[in-house]
Amino acid sequence: MRACETATDGGAHTLCTAVGGVEVIVGPGEVLALAGAGSRTALTTAAAAERIGDAAFDGLSMSRAAQLRRRVIGTTTTDHRLVPSLTVLGNVALPLELDGWDRGAAREAAHEALGLVDLAHRADLFPDDLSAAGRRAVALARGVVGGRLLVLSDEPVDVLHVTLLRRLAANGSAVLARTTALVRPTWADRLVVVPAAHL
Numbered sequence: 001m002r003a004c005e006t007a008t009d010g011g012a013h014t015l016c017t018a019v020g021g022v023e024v025i026v027g028p029g030e031v032l033a034l035a036g037a038g039s040r041t042a043l044t045t046a047a048a049a050e051r052i053g054d055a056a057f058d059g060l061s062m063s064r065a066a067q068l069r070r071r072v073i074g075t076t077t078t079d080h081r082l083v084p085s086l087t088v089l090g091n092v093a094l095p096l097e098l099d100g101w102d103r104g105a106a107r108e109a110a111h112e113a114l115g116l117v118d119l120a121h122r123a124d125l126f127p128d129d130l131s132a133a134g135r136r137a138v139a140l141a142r143g144v145v146g147g148r149l150l151v152l153s154d155e156p157v158d159v160l161h162v163t164l165l166r167r168l169a170a171n172g173s174a175v176l177a178r179t180t181a182l183v184r185p186t187w188a189d190r191l192v193v194v195p196a197a198h199l
Helices: 039-046 062-072 088-098 103-116 132-144 159-170
Strands: 015-019 022-026 031-035 073-076 150-154 174-178 190-193
Touching: 022 031, 022 174, 031 039, 031 159, 039 150, 039 174, 062 073, 073 132, 073 159, 088 103, 088 132, 103 132, 103 159, 132 159, 150 159, 159 174
Parallel strands: 031 174, 031 190, 073 150, 150 174
Antiparallel strands: 015 022
């Protein structure tokens, strides 16, 4: 993967990278869908880009680069794996607290993330008090808590997931999402097809 020098429409971009000759540029507030045989690899490779927004990882130690990536890259996953003894708010705040955030700031960011999935009113409940859809929403919020510059998503399929991606983009995040569709999904601003031959 190499960095690109161009930006869409002459404006700023969050991620500009080339995957085996296919240039992928996604800007703040944009949802870009990746399709094709090489889309999963392209999504994975985007997570290892040398620069995302103003954050440059090239030349940093592996541990420092990993720490910085955790702060600027979010991933949406519906894999629950919630801590049953923590409240919904505690589960969403946990990654930030483990990353050294002040507890109050982490919980404030978690409350904002829960608002993105319409669960702020259930912050004090425990995971077992929620339906499966509710637990899925908590997992989505936990993956993007803290105002990420870039959000990576693998095959958003339900309304909750797609709504979250659009809300994140509206808040200024760049969103890169893999899809199996070969036409632009209604939730995406653009579609880039990445053939396997380009990887």
